[in-house]
Amino acid sequence: MVAQLTKSExxxxxxxxxxxxxxxxxxxxxxxDDPIGVHGFLIMACxxxxxxxxxxxxxxxxxxxxxxxxxxxxxxxxxxxxxMAWAAVGMLVGFWVALLLAxxxxxxxxxxxSFGRLRPVHTSGVIFGFGGNALIATSFxxxxxxxxxxLPDQLSPLFVLFGxxxxxxxxxxxxxxxxxxxxxxxxxxxxxxxxxxxxxxxxLVLYLRTLARRQEPHIYVANWYYLAxxxxxxxxxxxxxxxxxxxxxxxxxxxLFSGVQDAMTQWWYGHNAVAFFLTAxxxxxxxxxxxxxxxxxxxxxxxxxxxxxxxxFLYMWAGSHHLHYTALPQWVxxxxxxxxxxxxVPSWSAAAxxxxxxxxxxxxxxxxxxxxxxxVAAVFYGLTTFEGSFLAIRPVNALSHYTDxxxxxxxxxxxxxxxxxxxxxxxxxxxxxxxxxxxxxARLVEVHFWFAVTGTIIYVISMWNSGIIQGLMWRTYTPExxxxxxxxxxxxxxxxxxxxxxxxxLFFLIGTLVGCYNIWMTVRGEALPAATEPAGDxxxxxxxxxQPAE
Amino acid sequence: MFGLHYKLERKSIGLALAIIGIGSIGGxxxxxxxxxxxxxxxxxxxxxxxxxxxxxxxxIYVREGCYACHSQMIRTLRDEVERYGPYSLAVESxxxxxxxxxxxxxxxxxxxxxxxxSDQWHVAHFVNPREIVPPSVMPSYARLLRNPLRTDDLGRxxxxxxxxxxxxxxxxxxxxxxxxxxxATPGGEAADGVSKRxxxxxxxxxxxxxxxxxxxxxALVAYLQIVGRLTDAAYKxxxx
Numbered sequence: 001m002v003a004q005l006t007k008s009e010x011x012x013x014x015x016x017x018x019x020x021x022x023x024x025x026x027x028x029x030x031x032x033d034d035p036i037g038v039h040g041f042l043i044m045a046c047x048x049x050x051x052x053x054x055x056x057x058x059x060x061x062x063x064x065x066x067x068x069x070x071x072x073x074x075x076x077x078x079x080x081x082x083x084m085a086w087a088a089v090g091m092l093v094g095f096w097v098a099l100l101l102a103x104x105x106x107x108x109x110x111x112x113x114s115f116g117r118l119r120p121v122h123t124s125g126v127i128f129g130f131g132g133n134a135l136i137a138t139s140f141x142x143x144x145x146x147x148x149x150x151l152p153d154q155l156s157p158l159f160v161l162f163g164x165x166x167x168x169x170x171x172x173x174x175x176x177x178x179x180x181x182x183x184x185x186x187x188x189x190x191x192x193x194x195x196x197x198x199x200x201x202x203x204l205v206l207y208l209r210t211l212a213r214r215q216e217p218h219i220y221v222a223n224w225y226y227l228a229x230x231x232x233x234x235x236x237x238x239x240x241x242x243x244x245x246x247x248x249x250x251x252x253x254x255x256l257f258s259g260v261q262d263a264m265t266q267w268w269y270g271h272n273a274v275a276f277f278l279t280a281x282x283x284x285x286x287x288x289x290x291x292x293x294x295x296x297x298x299x300x301x302x303x304x305x306x307x308x309x310x311x312x313f314l315y316m317w318a319g320s321h322h323l324h325y326t327a328l329p330q331w332v333x334x335x336x337x338x339x340x341x342x343x344x345v346p347s348w349s350a351a352a353x354x355x356x357x358x359x360x361x362x363x364x365x366x367x368x369x370x371x372x373x374x375x376v377a378a379v380f381y382g383l384t385t386f387e388g389s390f391l392a393i394r395p396v397n398a399l400s401h402y403t404d405x406x407x408x409x410x411x412x413x414x415x416x417x418x419x420x421x422x423x424x425x426x427x428x429x430x431x432x433x434x435x436x437x438x439x440x441x442a443r444l445v446e447v448h449f450w451f452a453v454t455g456t457i458i459y460v461i462s463m464w465n466s467g468i469i470q471g472l473m474w475r476t477y478t479p480e481x482x483x484x485x486x487x488x489x490x491x492x493x494x495x496x497x498x499x500x501x502x503x504x505x506l507f508f509l510i511g512t513l514v515g516c517y518n519i520w521m522t523v524r525g526e527a528l529p530a531a532t533e534p535a536g537d538x539x540x541x542x543x544x545x546x547q548p549a550e
Numbered sequence: 551m552f553g554l555h556y557k558l559e560r561k562s563i564g565l566a567l568a569i570i571g572i573g574s575i576g577g578x579x580x581x582x583x584x585x586x587x588x589x590x591x592x593x594x595x596x597x598x599x600x601x602x603x604x605x606x607x608x609x610i611y612v613r614e615g616c617y618a619c620h621s622q623m624i625r626t627l628r629d630e631v632e633r634y635g636p637y638s639l640a641v642e643s644x645x646x647x648x649x650x651x652x653x654x655x656x657x658x659x660x661x662x663x664x665x666x667x668s669d670q671w672h673v674a675h676f677v678n679p680r681e682i683v684p685p686s687v688m689p690s691y692a693r694l695l696r697n698p699l700r701t702d703d704l705g706r707x708x709x710x711x712x713x714x715x716x717x718x719x720x721x722x723x724x725x726x727x728x729x730x731x732x733x734a735t736p737g738g739e740a741a742d743g744v745s746k747r748x749x750x751x752x753x754x755x756x757x758x759x760x761x762x763x764x765x766x767x768x769a770l771v772a773y774l775q776i777v778g779r780l781t782d783a784a785y786k787x788x789x790x
Binding site for chain 2: 113115231232254256259265302309326335483
């Protein structure tokens with residue numbers, strides 16, 4: 001990996017890592033009686049390990065200029081491995097916290113072991129660890145192919161990838177120590193947030209630099225989505241995390257906004273993290289991998305324009321549907337509800353565009369579990385966005401809000417859409433990236449597929465049941481006009497569904513572990529001889545240069 | 551329209567600027583007015599700020615992720631008002647940086663928990679929730695009774711809160727540590743300081759049942775006992 005860097009890039013890497021070590025040292029010193037001190041040491045340890053890696057490879061020769069004739073895929077490979085590792089960890093923790101709700105006495109008598117601290121490890125682990133790494137890895141892959149241009153340098157993609165994983169590591173370890181801002185899906189504290197801004201700006205610049213080098217006049221639709229993902233997530237992250245830290249030696253900060261303004265900002269962020277992290281980014285993935293795997297052109301260019309701008313415009317209004325009947329002014333709630341319903345149009349046009357692309361390739365869907373992952377993802381995307389618009393309607397929300405129905409809805413999206421499209425994209429990419437004929441075992445992909453689908457269905461159905469029961473019990477009146485059930489009555493009814501949910505999660509986790517094994521065995525397998533590599537999977541200038549020789 | 555797009559998608563910077571422009575509208579229309587329209591947050595003269603002990607307790611509530619299972623936002627629905635109490639007003643979380651409205655009720659709403667149960671109930675419930683409520687799925691927080699509360703940096707916490715707009719006075723900031731100890735040590739001079747700075751109605755007592763020891767349990771219970779009681783504006787609205 002380090003051998004891929006030029007001499008000057010290695011020097012820049014050392015300077016960056018040295019600066020990071022000093023930052024770690026400052027936090028370790030200033031925060032010696034605060035959890036931030038532990039993070040100081042963690043940052044230092046990561047930076048020093050990386051310094052050793054760079055120095056130990058310093059004797060290696062510079063990469064040859066011939067590298068410029070191929071795409072730069074190392075960061076994508078590492079990103080996919082990291083994504084699968086985070087998936088295993090994040091889903092395992094998810095399974096564990098599901099068990100804790102069914103059997104609370106499993107909690108160990110230690111701070112880190114309680115539900116409240118483990119839950120964000122699960123959510124961040126799967127959203128940012130698994131989803132984020134998959135997005136970074138595939139975006140590097142897709143932007144190079146659709147631009148027919150190599151990444152502009154070797155260092156910045158690695159900086160983005162490893163810098164992002166340092167952020168994820170600070171987040172997950174921080175929650176265990178009780179470091180959190182309490183803002184859902186934006187829990188990491190001020191110093192991790194600042195670090196993410198640095199990483200993210202590098203990512204954006206890298207993306208724009210690659211696009212600037214493109215050999216295709218048009219920017220392919222997948223890149224619109226990836227670009228929207230990078231840009232809007234930056235916007236959301238910066239605004240929602242504005243805060244005043246207690247001091248350099250303290251992990252704690254106080255949010256700049258309070259009360260109703262803070263709630264609105266948080267759910268503007270929260271819902272658009274769904275829109276631009278969990279939707280736009282993964283739609284970018286879908287728009288490349290699904291047509292590619294199916295061997296069919298995208299069904300409609302115009303539909304993709306409508307859905308792209310529809311999603312970019314409408315989603316940003318929808319966050320307030322998280323705050324129906326609260327102290328948020330009614331006019332904002334009504335706007336949120338209205339735009340949420342309108343969102344169905346671009347969402348379904350994206351889902352339909354994907355499914356119609358499969359026309360003429362349905363026999364492949366039947367035979368190829370990788371393509372089937374992507375097809376099922378598009379179906380779940382359609383279902384979940386319909387459910388989302390429905391739940392955003394005020395009277396429906398009166399019943400569903402605060403209940404497990406929301407949890408079920410989120411998992412229909414996260415398991416059915418995000419994870420499925422990711423597994424499809426990863427199973428497609430792994431043989432292409434490592435130059436293998438195919439995955440190690442097509443049958444294991446099939447096994448993973450059925451575990452994933454079964455797990456998702458068990459999970460979602462149990463949460464629909466528990467959520468609707470909860471919502472109805474809370475509002476049921478006796479004929480005398482008093483509330484029929486206490487809160488605890490509703491809690492008792494949840495128990496069987498909490499067990500069922502844990503079983504659904506376990507199915508999904510097993511599927512993921514099967515996938516990890518299959519990918520590992522594929523990577524360890526034999527590479528194709530160079531002569532049989534797919535032709536044309538090289539940047540456009542390299543093709544032009546090769547022409548006369550042929 | 552599609553012809554225009556055909557040109558736009560050939561310009562990466564143009565595309566990026568269009569995304570930022572189109573994507574900013576929703577947030578600007580919905581969020582910016584919340585800071586400028588006066589009716590958004592009701593007036594509540596006499597609303598007090600959190601004492602240092604209560605703020606420390608609130609930070610423990612955040613640290614332990616209590617918000618993941620408990621909301622602090624009673625909606626304007628009949629069953630919620632009858633179950634939990636008067637619906638929540640925006641002003642009640644005016645000093646909440648960040649707000650803890652929550653999104654899920656695995657446990658009940660806590661917006662009106664202040665004063666509902668005794669300190670002893672809370673301590674016993676934290677030590678073993680299932681001893682008080684057998685079907686409860688809440689984890690035990692017995693360790694809060696063992697953890698001494700850190701108070702030496704509370705002045706800096708108050709100062710950061712003032713920086714984001716909470717009206718803490720210099721006097722409050724200078725005495726933050728003493729006030730935290732004083733609020734859980736009734737009868738002493740320090741306790742008088744708390745009443746003087748935060749009002750006579752402030753709860754001053756041994757919250758965790760362990761006199762002489764200031765634990766994290768003291769802080770968390772002190773916080774829970776003030777949730778929903780910084781102002782009585784919600785009860786006045788309900789009475790109208």
